[in-house]
Amino acid sequence: MFSFLKVLARNLIRGPATDPFPFGETFTPKGLRGRVRFDASACAGCRMCEHVCAGGAIRFDDGASELRFTLWHNTCTFCGLCQHYCKTKAIVLTEDWHLTHRQTEKYAMVEQGTVPLVSCLGCGIAMMPVADELVRVAYCETNSDIDRLRQLCPDCRRQLGIKGVQRCRM
Ligand code: SF4
Ligand code: SF4
Numbered sequence: 001m002f003s004f005l006k007v008l009a010r011n012l013i014r015g016p017a018t019d020p021f022p023f024g025e026t027f028t029p030k031g032l033r034g035r036v037r038f039d040a041s042a043c044a045g046c047r048m049c050e051h052v053c054a055g056g057a058i059r060f061d062d063g064a065s066e067l068r069f070t071l072w073h074n075t076c077t078f079c080g081l082c083q084h085y086c087k088t089k090a091i092v093l094t095e096d097w098h099l100t101h102r103q104t105e106k107y108a109m110v111e112q113g114t115v116p117l118v119s120c121l122g123c124g125i126a127m128m129p130v131a132d133e134l135v136r137v138a139y140c141e142t143n144s145d146i147d148r149l150r151q152l153c154p155d156c157r158r159q160l161g162i163k164g165v166q167r168c169r170m
Helices: 002-014 048-052 081-085 103-108 132-139 144-149 154-169
Strands: 036-038 058-062 066-072 091-093 110-116
Touching (some): 036 066, 036 110, 048 058, 048 081
Antiparallel strands (some): 036 091, 058 066, 066 110
């Protein structure tokens, strides 16, 4: 009986032990996988994130002058596979878990981005820009050859490579 009263008194002094959320502040566990962020300037357009997304939450749409990215948070399972396979870290999961919303707002739970296409320096065709982050991942540092190559479309790069081989054989 007395031990019960001791526990009661101690708990009254300490106050509630449970988390006050949603009526008060709470904490965010480190490394929590929450809202997804997309950085169009770092995207290489490889679409690996779309390929590995088991929830089918990611979609790319080809425009005449841009590549459009859409991620629907209501389908996302926050597995983190897209971030894991994105070599340029254009897609990352933040620790923001504030995703509660009304049913009427469910179609607004999206992350969107647009990657503007650029013109190939050789033939002028619209192509995906080669992001700085991709160059850094692929080559660590850049030089004038890499800077020229990144402004060419795959076909023009191939042609340039063939010409280089032909010159070596002459
Ligand atoms: S976000 Fe990353 S994985 Fe997805 S297309 Fe862009 S570079 Fe590729
Ligand atoms: S975290 Fe998982 S489910 Fe969500 S978009 Fe990325 S791959 Fe898809």
